Amino acid sequence: MPKKRVLITGAGTGIGKDTAKHLVGRGHSVIAAVHHADQVAPLQTDLGPSAKVIKLDITIPEDRLQIAELGVDVLINNAAQSESGSLAEIKIDRVRRLFEVNVFSALELSQIAIRSMIERGGGTVIFISSITGRIPEPFLMPYSMSKFAISAAAAGLREEMKTLDKGIHVSVVEPGPYSTGFNQRLSNSRFEWMEKEGSLFSPKQIAAMKSDTDRKLSWLEVGTTDTIVKKITAAAEASKPRLRYVAPWTFALLVRVLRILGV
Ligand SMILES: NC(=O)c1ccc[n+]([C@@H]2O[C@H](COP(=O)([O-])OP(=O)(O)OC[C@H]3O[C@@H](n4cnc5c(N)ncnc54)[C@H](OP(=O)(O)O)[C@@H]3O)[C@@H](O)[C@H]2O)c1
Numbered sequence: 001m002p003k004k005r006v007l008i009t010g011a012g013t014g015i016g017k018d019t020a021k022h023l024v025g026r027g028h029s030v031i032a033a034v035h036h037a038d039q040v041a042p043l044q045t046d047l048g049p050s051a052k053v054i055k056l057d058i059t060i061p062e063d064r065l066q067i068a069e070l071g072v073d074v075l076i077n078n079a080a081q082s083e084s085g086s087l088a089e090i091k092i093d094r095v096r097r098l099f100e101v102n103v104f105s106a107l108e109l110s111q112i113a114i115r116s117m118i119e120r121g122g123g124t125v126i127f128i129s130s131i132t133g134r135i136p137e138p139f140l141m142p143y144s145m146s147k148f149a150i151s152a153a154a155a156g157l158r159e160e161m162k163t164l165d166k167g168i169h170v171s172v173v174e175p176g177p178y179s180t181g182f183n184q185r186l187s188n189s190r191f192e193w194m195e196k197e198g199s200l201f202s203p204k205q206i207a208a209m210k211s212d213t214d215r216k217l218s219w220l221e222v223g224t225t226d227t228i229v230k231k232i233t234a235a236a237e238a239s240k241p242r243l244r245y246v247a248p249w250t251f252a253l254l255v256r257v258l259r260i261l262g263v
Contacts, residue, residue: 006236007031007072009058009109010079012039014180015128017046018225019076019232024051026233031070035079058105067109068116074236075113077106077150078128082182083142085190089200094193095142102146107153114161114168122167126235127154131176131251135258139209143186147174158243171241175228176251179221187213222248 006023010016011032020032024047032043033056044053056063058079067075083090083098110125117123132140133147154172161168177183194206201209231245246252 001026001237002239003027003029004073004236005029005031005071006074006076007033007067007070007113008076008078009033009056009106010035011053012036012043014182015175015178015225015228015232016076016078017043019078019229020047020051022229022233023236024048026237028236031072033079058109059101061108064105064109064112068112070116071120072113072116072123073120074124074126075110075117076126076128076232076236077110078232079106080128080146082186083189084140084186085142085194086139086199086201087141089194090142090190091193091197095145098142098146099149102143103149103153106150110157117168118166122169124169124171124236124238124241125157126232126241127151127170127172128232129154129172129174131174131246131255133172133174134255139190140186155243169238169241171235171243171245173228173232173235173245174251174255175231176246176248177217177221178225178228179217179223180225183217183221187217 006028008016008020011020012034020030023030030051032047032051032053034040034043034053035057037055040053040055047053058064080102081098083094106127113125127150129151130147132144133151137144151172151174154170158170161170227247231247235241235245246255
């Protein structure tokens with residue numbers, strides 16, 4: 001297997017950190033990009049000297065520009081934030097801010113990577129979307145819409161890169177629910193403002209939402225990130241990666257069944 005220079009964003013925690021560790025273990029040259037400067041030293045210790053840890057807030061243009069000179073073969077757009085609540089009442093600025101991170105910044109970073117990959121004769125851009133980028137999730141729609149946008153962007157960009165014919169591959173990875181703390185934060189983000197800002201939904205409905213979420217997450221979340229890390233690694237290592245990678249397999253099956261049913 002050819003060793004690659006892989007840059008992964010949002011590598012300070014969760015799926016990004018686990019993927020960075022796995023890729024280091026497989027002998028790749030990993031650039032693990034973290035959100036905040038104080039995450040650099042602990043992660044560098046964790047990953048060891050073969051990896052390079054950098055601070056890269058994907059929303060900051062100067063931070064993004066650093067990647068032009070890093071000779072990246074594979075970019076994994078993993079960094080993301082969460083925002084939830086009903087589309088009937090959420091302040092649109094919250095949705096706008098979320099799209100700035102999850103969609104626009106990931107695309108701007110990818111544009112820089114694509115130019116440098118073209119100069120080097122090719123490469124792969126991977127977007128970490130979500131199963132909620134395939135199946136709309138009521139009350140999590142700000143986040144779900146951002147992931148629909150990323151899944152669609154990956155599919156379209158992939159075709160554009162085929163036309164360009166400069167060796168740029170594009171894939172999207174769509175994880176189901178994994179227990180990294182992200183889903184809990186995603187779910188809770190709506191309650192932070194619904195309770196303060198005079199929601200259309202009654203306290204009883206809000207309380208029911210809270211217990212419904214806790215029940216769903218304890219039932220659905222996968223305890224370790226192993227299966228999704230393997231999918232991301234498969235996309236990063238493939239000479240011709242597939243468009244889409246989904247894990248765990250139960251969610252891959254669900255998406256297929258819903259597609260057959262026309263849902
Ligand atoms: N866990 C799941 O069930 C699940 C399911 C579907 C999709 N996903 C996707 O998987 C990816 C990783 O999520 P995770 O579960 O591992 O959650 P996570 O631990 O919260 O990972 C997200 C990472 O992105 C970083 N980040 C946020 N804003 C950033 C910015 N502006 N610039 C750079 N980094 C930034 C976060 O840093 P800070 O925490 O320091 O802000 C964090 O390290 C995300 O794209 C998420 O949407 C997760």
